[in-house]
Amino acid sequence: xxxxxxxxxxxxxxxxxxxxxxxxxxxxxxxxxxxxxxxxxxxxxxxxxxxxxxxxxxxxxxxxxxxxxxxxxxxxxxxxxxxxxxxxxxxxxxxxxxxxxxxxxxxxxxxxxxxxxxxxxxxxxxxxxxxxxxxxxxxxxxxxxxxxxxxxxxxxxxxxxxxxxxxxxxxxxxxxxxxxxxxxxxxxxxxxxxxxxxxxxxxxxxxxxxxxxxxxxxxxxxxxxxxxxxxxxxxxxxxxxxxxxxxxxxxxxxxxxxxxxxxxxxxxxxxxxxxxxxxxxxxxxxxxxxxxxxxxxxxxxxxxxxxxxxxxxxxxxxxxxxxxxxxxxxxxxxxxxxxxxxxxxxxxxxxxxxxxxxxxxxxxxxxxx
Amino acid sequence: xxxxxxxxxxxxxxxxxxxxxxxxxxxxxxxxxxxxxxxxxxxxxxxxxxxxxxxxxxxxxxxxxxxxxxxxxxxxxxxxxxxxxxxxxxxxxxxxxxxxxxxxxxxxxxxxxxxxxxxxxxxxxxxxxxxxxxxxxxxxxxxxxxxxxxxxxxxxxxxxxxxxxxxxxxxxxxxxxxxxxxxxxxxxxxxxxxxxxxxxxxxxxxxxxxxxxxxxxxxxxxxxxxxxxxxxxxxxxxxxxxxxxxxxxxxxxxxxxxxxxxxxxxxxxxxxxxxxxxxxxxxxxxxxxxxxxxxxxxxxxxxxxxxxxxxxxxxxxxxxxxxxxxxxxxxxxxxxxxxxxxxxxxxxxxxxxxxxxxxxxxxxxxxxxxxxxxxxxxxxxxxxxxxxxxxxxxxxxxxxxxxxxxxxxxxxxxxxxxxxxxxxxxxxxxxxxxxxxxxxxxxxxxxxxxxxxxxxxxxxxxxxxxxxxxxxxxxxxxxxxxxxxxxxxxxxxxxxxxxxxxxxxxxxxxxxxxxxxxxxxxxxxxxxxxxxxxxxx
Numbered sequence: 001x002x003x004x005x006x007x008x009x010x011x012x013x014x015x016x017x018x019x020x021x022x023x024x025x026x027x028x029x030x031x032x033x034x035x036x037x038x039x040x041x042x043x044x045x046x047x048x049x050x051x052x053x054x055x056x057x058x059x060x061x062x063x064x065x066x067x068x069x070x071x072x073x074x075x076x077x078x079x080x081x082x083x084x085x086x087x088x089x090x091x092x093x094x095x096x097x098x099x100x101x102x103x104x105x106x107x108x109x110x111x112x113x114x115x116x117x118x119x120x121x122x123x124x125x126x127x128x129x130x131x132x133x134x135x136x137x138x139x140x141x142x143x144x145x146x147x148x149x150x151x152x153x154x155x156x157x158x159x160x161x162x163x164x165x166x167x168x169x170x171x172x173x174x175x176x177x178x179x180x181x182x183x184x185x186x187x188x189x190x191x192x193x194x195x196x197x198x199x200x201x202x203x204x205x206x207x208x209x210x211x212x213x214x215x216x217x218x219x220x221x222x223x224x225x226x227x228x229x230x231x232x233x234x235x236x237x238x239x240x241x242x243x244x245x246x247x248x249x250x251x252x253x254x255x256x257x258x259x260x261x262x263x264x265x266x267x268x269x270x271x272x273x274x275x276x277x278x279x280x281x282x283x284x285x286x287x288x289x290x291x292x293x294x295x296x297x298x299x300x301x302x303x304x305x306x307x308x309x310x311x312x313x314x315x316x317x318x319x320x321x322x323x324x325x326x327x328x329x330x331x332x333x334x335x336x337x338x339x340x341x342x343x344x345x346x347x348x349x350x351x352x353x354x355x356x357x358x359x360x361x362x363x364x365x366x367x368x369x
Numbered sequence: 370x371x372x373x374x375x376x377x378x379x380x381x382x383x384x385x386x387x388x389x390x391x392x393x394x395x396x397x398x399x400x401x402x403x404x405x406x407x408x409x410x411x412x413x414x415x416x417x418x419x420x421x422x423x424x425x426x427x428x429x430x431x432x433x434x435x436x437x438x439x440x441x442x443x444x445x446x447x448x449x450x451x452x453x454x455x456x457x458x459x460x461x462x463x464x465x466x467x468x469x470x471x472x473x474x475x476x477x478x479x480x481x482x483x484x485x486x487x488x489x490x491x492x493x494x495x496x497x498x499x500x501x502x503x504x505x506x507x508x509x510x511x512x513x514x515x516x517x518x519x520x521x522x523x524x525x526x527x528x529x530x531x532x533x534x535x536x537x538x539x540x541x542x543x544x545x546x547x548x549x550x551x552x553x554x555x556x557x558x559x560x561x562x563x564x565x566x567x568x569x570x571x572x573x574x575x576x577x578x579x580x581x582x583x584x585x586x587x588x589x590x591x592x593x594x595x596x597x598x599x600x601x602x603x604x605x606x607x608x609x610x611x612x613x614x615x616x617x618x619x620x621x622x623x624x625x626x627x628x629x630x631x632x633x634x635x636x637x638x639x640x641x642x643x644x645x646x647x648x649x650x651x652x653x654x655x656x657x658x659x660x661x662x663x664x665x666x667x668x669x670x671x672x673x674x675x676x677x678x679x680x681x682x683x684x685x686x687x688x689x690x691x692x693x694x695x696x697x698x699x700x701x702x703x704x705x706x707x708x709x710x711x712x713x714x715x716x717x718x719x720x721x722x723x724x725x726x727x728x729x730x731x732x733x734x735x736x737x738x739x740x741x742x743x744x745x746x747x748x749x750x751x752x753x754x755x756x757x758x759x760x761x762x763x764x765x766x767x768x769x770x771x772x773x774x775x776x777x778x779x780x781x782x783x784x785x786x787x788x789x790x791x792x793x794x795x796x797x798x799x800x801x802x803x804x805x806x807x808x809x810x811x812x813x814x815x816x817x818x819x820x821x822x823x824x825x826x827x828x829x830x831x832x833x834x835x836x837x838x839x840x841x842x843x844x845x846x847x848x849x850x851x852x853x854x855x856x857x858x859x860x861x862x863x864x865x866x867x868x869x870x871x872x873x874x875x876x877x878x879x880x881x882x883x884x885x886x887x888x889x890x891x892x893x894x895x896x897x898x899x900x901x902x903x904x905x906x
Contacts, residue, residue, distance in 0.1 A: 008581045015574035022567040026418060029560035030425055041485040046493070075483055077490055082545075083537045095534045098501040099494035102483075 051107035064293025103300035152189025168235035660844035722763035754793025777806025
């Protein structure tokens with residue numbers, strides 16, 4: 001009798017446990033279904049970032065902006081992303097103005113003029129902050145950018161270091177539309193610095209090459225032209241934007257010119273960092289993307305809260321060379337080969353290297369002969 | 370027995386008193402109620418799960434409906450603006466205003482808050498863009514009405530751009546939602562499967578729960594009944610000693626069990642009483658028979674001794690009358706006492722007499738002896754209390770006195786003294802016959818007390834021995850040790866004490882006559898029976 005009660009009790013207990021487990025599972029599975037607008041956090045502000053450049057640098061800037069926004073109870077969107085059509089900065093600006101966010105962070109390519117749209121945004125009480133390329137005549141509330149003078153200084157010093165007293169040709173890749181003041185200032189300062197710092201009797205010849213950075217695929221073509229034109233390649237090539245850096249790097253490998261010329265790049269993407277480590281790229285000027293993103297959000301927050309904000313923020317820059325790349329990684333916590341994109345790029349690069357080695361060997365032999 | 374149920378002919382049988390909460394009916398209803406309640410709860414639980422699932426599905430797919438309406442209405446609105454700009458017809462304008470209203474109502478449903486969700490932020494953007502679009506559309510229409518051609522053309526271009534952007538965004542929203550919904554569909558599917566399992570599990574668990582619960586309840590209810598039926602079978606087979614444990618429950622079965630136990634106890638007690646009473650009856654019967662036998666024996670012995678006492682008694686009376694006529698008073702008195710003595714012995718055939726008569730009989734006997742033996746015996750009588758109506762068996766004292774004379778003082782050189790002492794106490798009468806004769810040894814007393822001693826018949830005695838007296842006392846009073854013998858030793862006399870207890874109502878019956886007879890002086894008195902010739906000492 002007692003035994004049968006025990007068995008029955010045990011059975012009931014097991015049934016209750018089973019049913020409870022199923023219930024919890026069921027509740028959990030229902031909660032996995034995303035239902036609109038239930039229990040979502042409501043942010044204090046909603047910002048929009050506009051950039052038709054989707055390079056790693058901008059992804060990093062957006063990521064930093066998102067991080068900063070989350071910390072200050074704000075949401076930030078990258079306007080134009082995920083739409084069926086691809087829009088330029090102007091269209092995105094129109095969209096943003098119509099969508100009426102609490103603030104806009106705008107990147108316009110050099111040469112673009114969105115003054116009118118900034119004006120309209122300002123009329124609709126939307127504060128606009130420009131990044132990297134300013135629109136000084138507009139009613140943007142602040143500009144976050146690089147100091148061209150400082151950049152010119154750093155590039156000039158790097159040219160001197162790379163040439164190390166030897167004579168050499170230096171090719172600077174400027175944006176075709178980039179007769180703008182910032183690039184001009186940069187270039188002038190670079191020349192001045194090189195002139196001042198060169199060794200007695202050393203001859204450094206600077207020349208520029210215009211590449212079309214405004215449209216998507218022209219830069220790559222323009223850069224390849226340098227290599228295939230058959231003209232003499234310079235000793236040093238300077239890139240002033242991330243895309244041209246990537247293009248020059250891959251062209252160097254593809255046309256078997258590794259070691260023949262030094263490249264001073266721009267921006268420390270993962271692939272560029274690896275290239276610096278391998279000596280493919282001599283050095284690269286890094287703009288602190290994280291700082292740009294953060295500053296954008298912070299400036300907007302400040303403006304929304306107090307009604308005014310400093311009209312200019314300077315972003316830190318530094319030259320990354322083979323010597324300090326390791327410490328740079330440590331400082332910013334960038335691990336080698338993290339991220340899917342970087343991984344893919346690495347594979348691509350590896351493939352290229354393999355191809356090159358096959359090509360390189362006869363060439364080296366020929367060289368020796 | 371204490372409370373045996375007595376149901377008379379006309380009595381109706383009342384419902385057994387059962388605690389309200391304990392009755393089988395309540396328990397059965399309770400059991401069914403609990404089972405039903407659990408079933409209901411389980412159903413409610415499943416219903417809740419299903420309805421929550423339906424709500425979830427509803428909220429997931431309801432959003433898509435709004436989106437398609439939004440696109441459709443926006444297209445219509447744009448079309449109406451175009452038509453109005455094209456034709457400037459009032460119908461188009463009317464349509465436009467209606468469209469604006471409807472579209473406005475639609476975008477009102479979109480989120481306007483800065484929510485932490487891509488879809489929600491997108492909705493906010495679409496809503497704001499749509500509002501801007503409506504502003505521009507309104508301005509376009511106003512410009513058209515004001516015939517400001519350049520302005521309305523410019524505005525229309527902007528409106529078109531915005532229309533395009535909004536559509537793009539709605540498309541994105543749609544695709545995001547589609548994406549989410551396809552993801553949700555997988556979750557829904559698995560959730561449905563789990564829900565199915567859950568429902569099945571709950572129902573199976575419920576089934577077993579109810580089964581076990583009902584089994585336990587019924588088993589608890591039926592168990593005492595099983596015990597009771599087993600006990601009843603044994604009782605039916607005649608085993609009244611079966612032991613039934615007391616019922617723990619207070620329901621009808623418990624009542625029946627307890628009542629059955631009581632009934633069994635009553636039957637056992639009744640059987641016991643019956644047995645005792647039968648035993649006592651048998652003993653009484655036996656006593657009666659033995660007493661009768663003893664009496665018969667006494668009478669027989671007496672009759673053997675006194676051949677034709679009637680004749681003797683009549684002759685003695687005739688002698689007494691003759692003595693009177695001849696004026697021989699002493700002889701007359703002697704004969705009269707003789708006649709009295711024998712009359713008593715003859716009359717006393719039913720075995721029952723009074724103490725007074727017994728004493729008188731002893732008096733007569735001593736008188737006769739003194740006449741016979743020329744006044745050798747000094748007879749002392751001490752009576753305290755009123756012995757007159759004290760009922761007792763007849764022929765008790767005379768044999769004792771005779772015994773004292775025969776064995777005590779007959780062969781004495783000195784004068785023999787017989788003392789009869791009667792003490793009437795509340796519940797008993799103590800009669801002591803003592804003599805100053807040769808006394809008895811301890812062994813002799815023990816022998817006589819055991820009843821095994823039978824003295825040889827002495828000529829001239831009534832022949833009724835002490836053993837006979839003892840037996841009759843025992844049978845009459847149903848009590849032993851009423852007769853005791855005491856002697857300090859040889860030559861120091863013997864004292865025989867008879868205790869006569871009051872015999873219940875029979876004794877009292879005699880007392881009733883008490884008032885009719887004048888009460889003599891209470892107190893001790895000593896009298897000597899007149900002796901014919903021997904003078905008083």
